[in-house]
Amino acid sequence: MAMARARCSTPMRKQSPFGRSRWRPWLLLLGISVAWKVLVLTLGAAVPRWLIDDGLEHIPAAMQPYASQARATALALWDRPIERTGIVRLVRVVSVDRVVSADAGGCGGKTARVRAYTFFAIPYSEVRTVCDRGVVEYRVFRRHR
Numbered sequence: 181m182a183m184a185r186a187r188c189s190t191p192m193r194k195q196s197p198f199g200r201s202r203w204r205p206w207l208l209l210l211g212i213s214v215a216w217k218v219l220v221l222t223l224g225a226a227v228p229r230w231l232i233d234d235g236l237e238h239i240p241a242a243m244q245p246y247a248s249q250a251r252a253t254a255l256a257l258w259d260r261p262i263e264r265t266g267i268v269r270l271v272r273v274v275s276v277d278r279v280v281s282a283d284a285g286g287c288g289g290k291t292a293r294v295r296a297y298t299f300f301a302i303p304y305s306e307v308r309t310v311c312d313r314g315v316v317e318y319r320v321f322r323r324h325r
Contacts, residue, residue, distance in 0.1 A: 225299060228269045229269075250307075253313075254296070273293075
């Protein structure tokens with residue numbers, strides 16, 4: 181009997197089934213949240229490279245040097261820290277034309293349109309260049325007349 185009392189007198193700690201698993205749903209939600217964000221940002225950054233090229237091979241051979249220069253000019257115009265590191269994921273030369281105007285200067289009247297794309301290949305804005313100058317147009321969705 182003395183043995184039985186000794187066993188009964190020791191406190192038995194019984195863990196509640198809810199004590200340890202109380203944090204599991206929160207940790208699961210946190211893990212899903214982080215995984216979802218990593219997946220979306222990784223795919224969002226990769227999709228423009230899969231779907232859109234830089235557009236230089238579609239430009240006639242005689243205009244390709246100017247197209248490359250226009251692309252560099254456009255990248256220099258999207259120079260704000262958020263644009264440069266976060267928003268602009270890809271730049272594409274849409275068209276290169278030759279126009280006759282008084283402000284053409286020494287470049288032979290060449291003009292180009294360069295479009296920037298953000299995550300998931302969504303158009304961000306366009307740059308119109310004339311020679312080595314450019315103007316950023318933040319009109320993504322243009323009205324067709």
